[in-house]
Amino acid sequence: NRDILKQHICEFPLLPSIPSLAELNNAIQEARGFMSLKDQLRDIVNGMKHENLNVRYMVACELSKLLYQRNEDVAALIAGELISDMEILSSLITSLLRGCAEESRTRLGQRLKLVCADCLGAIGAIDPAKVRVASCSRFKIQCSDDDLIFELIHKHLARAFRAAQDPIIQDSAALAIQELLKIAGCEPSLAGNAVEFTPQERVQLNVSGSRRSGGSNEVNDRGQKLWDRFSNYVKELIAPCLTSRFQLPNVSDPRLAGAIYRPSMSFRRWLSYWIKKLTAHATGSRASIFAACRGIVRHDMQTAT
Template identity: 75%
Template sequence: MLHAEDLSLQKQALRRIKMLIEMMGSQLGTYVPKLMVLLMHAIGKESLQNEGLSILHFFIEQLANKSPTSTKHVISQVFAALIPFLERYKENPSTHLNKVVNILEELVLKNRTILKQHIHEFPLLPSIPELMEVNKAIQEARGSMTLKDQLRDVVDGLNHENLNVRYMVVCELSKLLNLRRGDITSLITGEVAAEMDILSSLITALLRGCAEESRTAVGQRLKLVCADCLGALGAVDPAKVKGISSQRFKIECSDDDLIFELIHKHLARAFRAAPDTIVQDSAALAIQELLKIAGCEASLDGTASLSQTLKDKSAKSSSGMDTRGQRLWDRFSNYVKEIIAPCLTSRFQLPNVADSASVGPIYRPSMSFRRWIFYWIKKLTAHATGSRASIFNACRALVRHDMQLAIYLLPYLVLNAVCHGTEEARHSIAEEILCVLDAAASDNSGAAVGGQSEVCIQAVFTLLDNLGQWMDDF
């Protein structure tokens, strides 16, 4: 209903969301990611902003009362969503200012004890009289931070899972680099090891930002501001900057290890950071199916509630999990468990998709990297065999939206085809790789736009490196 064309239906959906928030009680914290996506959608639409801001305020109040520990997980996202309202205020005074101020006061002034470790991470808000108390509280929490402390907070913010938060942080970094240009130069030219570590982490985070995969307007702006910040840092002596540390890619692992890695490092992140309900539902479906594969299911006899399942995981009769599922569940942190808990009882359905695998190479020089890797993974998934096939199939809906997941899965899919697939499947992989390399070597590769061919080539070489590591470990 929230996505309906009829405005009255959209507003009715918001009223129902408010009712659900009220009814959830102590379980509210479990559904924070889903509710945040819906509320961020509402305040992003001009026609729904008034109602959306009111319900967001109500949601934060309820969260502080029912699940106070969950409040810290939304404060960054709320700040990032509200700052544009404040930045536009001087140019176009908004009727929503009072609602925005009330939300910020609820977060900052009424939750100081809960959020004392997080408030200092946020920037001072625009100098508007209505925000005087909020800015004062943030300033007190920040205290007299050194430049190194500020840069550490920036690095943490640039690694945040939410795109809007990363954009908010990098904009603050841009201001900081201009304001403290002399101090930044001294830090860069210095020889203190601790300062070099911070600088290395900052440059690494900015480079990741420049490679942002999101196609949204915010994602594009993030890349530009990250590049601008790298330019502001200037030519840093490479000898002083530590390279990006990368763990050896372990492609040989058990199914449960792969499921754990997928959920822990990719799917939980995708679920929380989803920009819309389509991406979030795709992530939830993948988590749901992987938990089922591993035996992490809620009780089939219906006697165990979800809360019992989470509180008494050691009792298999209550949790409905077999030994395999119990072991996997216990590996997750409490934070991840809270995110994925609803997927134990969700009822998403994987649609049946006809095998439309094309014959011959997929790659064309004019193709975008996103389009090429999605179609290649789709083709590889269709021909996957063995126990891994169901794991790959569970992720197929999300791969379209999440390039990090796609790149992570590619070597596993290729290895599955190489070791367990048909001769035709192996030949198809060799053909695809050679097609990319041949296009790169030919004059026609210049048809690619925006360096897309280079990204495809890099993906191929990374894949070959991963397979080479597997051969070394075999």
């Protein structure tokens, strides 16, 4: 068990440094072995990428303690000229800036933003020539419908579904995944296809299967190709959406006649109204894709933008 623990302990998020967890933290530290400041910062950067808001907040709090406890070592790291040190600092600052831009729908989200800002203050001013902050890469909308569906599910909806703390948000993400999979021609039979087949085996399965018309075969091939692009982890996560029957009622709201911003309106609500307005006027093959996401854009800013 110890050998297995050593292999996977790096994936374990940081735990709070509190007396009740002291024994557990000691066991984890023993399994990990000696960790330099760089190793600790790398783990923190990975922890800040976690999908769960509670984990990100806990990791940010531990980073704040580390920066103040080892401020001299951190200052020496910043003053250094090693490329590897600068890469760690660049990743750390990028993670903290993203944390400052975190959605603040909840008090926990607001606290996370404050802790990240405090960590940036503890790090202090760094020569901009030394660090390279990764800019937010936007997905190019000039792509095929299947590429757009894959991007929405793989990078946004699967994350929103897994990290949702509210069942309404989780159901909205599941509905969007369900509808997008239908649009792409993913059939319910894919839900039980947990075994990886070779191309020859897949051909044999198609030949021995039930007869389909040419158009149905094209839809099935399209759905199979999209399904094969997902990682096994995402497949397990979204497989129930192949057979789910979520429905989102079409409610016409007379107040959505325009997307004019009002002082009493939050940015999130205004953005939701604006996207719904744009979706209502969408035409072509993309209209059904945008309509499938009309429920989740109200709750998840990353999907909306």
